[in-house]
Amino acid sequence: MTTIWIDGKYYDRNTAVVSVFDHGLLYGDGVFEGIRAYSGRLFRLDAHLDRLYGSAKGICLDIPMTKPELHALVTEAYAKSQMRDAYIRLVVTRGVGDLGLDPRKCPKPSIICIVDTIRLWPADRYEQGLVCLTAATPISHKESLSPRIKSLNYLAHILAKIEGIAASVDEVIMLDSAGYVAEASGMNLMAVSNHTLRTPPPYSGILRGVTRDAVLEIGRDAGYAVEQLPLNRYDLYTADEVFLTGTAAEVVGVSRLDGRAIGCGRAGPVTKDLAARFRALANRHD
Numbered sequence: 001m002t003t004i005w006i007d008g009k010y011y012d013r014n015t016a017v018v019s020v021f022d023h024g025l026l027y028g029d030g031v032f033e034g035i036r037a038y039s040g041r042l043f044r045l046d047a048h049l050d051r052l053y054g055s056a057k058g059i060c061l062d063i064p065m066t067k068p069e070l071h072a073l074v075t076e077a078y079a080k081s082q083m084r085d086a087y088i089r090l091v092v093t094r095g096v097g098d099l100g101l102d103p104r105k106c107p108k109p110s111i112i113c114i115v116d117t118i119r120l121w122p123a124d125r126y127e128q129g130l131v132c133l134t135a136a137t138p139i140s141h142k143e144s145l146s147p148r149i150k151s152l153n154y155l156a157h158i159l160a161k162i163e164g165i166a167a168s169v170d171e172v173i174m175l176d177s178a179g180y181v182a183e184a185s186g187m188n189l190m191a192v193s194n195h196t197l198r199t200p201p202p203y204s205g206i207l208r209g210v211t212r213d214a215v216l217e218i219g220r221d222a223g224y225a226v227e228q229l230p231l232n233r234y235d236l237y238t239a240d241e242v243f244l245t246g247t248a249a250e251v252v253g254v255s256r257l258d259g260r261a262i263g264c265g266r267a268g269p270v271t272k273d274l275a276a277r278f279r280a281l282a283n284r285h286d
């Protein structure tokens, strides 16, 4: 059952509301995480919390709970939902202030935890792969709003997504402001060539995905070589396979990019192998 916690109280879908003076709403001033639970277990909650506190620090936001307290809260809200497989959205906003953007006017940040489900595409896309387009909209400049901060400002990614919708494709690939391949609208990206996984380095100005890191670990354990280096569209067009990783998307192949078939033109064998290994890891109890 959808379960929502806001600043100390539980609500349901109809009663959970935020103030119109919350700077998360007025200015996108806040940070968030998307976390999955599989078979009764939260997947890599600590890694998500580390990233959340890093994002908050990046925008000078003091989360009014310690990491162990927030860990306990997410665990409690998930247990209360009685869902075994779930998607959890944890949001920390600057809180309620006035209509000016000065964050000093917001005395207390707000914490929101939503336990629900998510599905990005029909199941057949995981077999067929996604049809993708390189968006004209780049991710934000790394010295403007760092893409390493998972902030409530997703407009660049949403504008890219709108380009994809207008072109009737499943997903978009975004470049950074220097023209290197960065990520998809809410996913990291990997290219497979000759049993090597290639992906942009985490410090180049992309969001360092929890799924990305898990897949790199799984890939290394399975004997794939891993290279973290700047990639161009050429590297994607000529790869054996390209796939995307994200908490909501999990591991999903790219079949076509910019009208060109990638590899065999469906989710390839390495993508499927890593997707199966990821699923096994996520559902493992140890």
Ligand code: PMP
Residues within 6 Å of the ligand: 034, 157, 183, 184, 185, 186, 187, 188, 207, 208, 209, 210, 211, 212, 245, 246, 247, 248
């Ligand atoms: N990039 C962006 C822009 C994202 O929003 C996400 C989703 N959080 C990712 C990458 C993938 O990160 P993760 O695997 O931690 O979900």
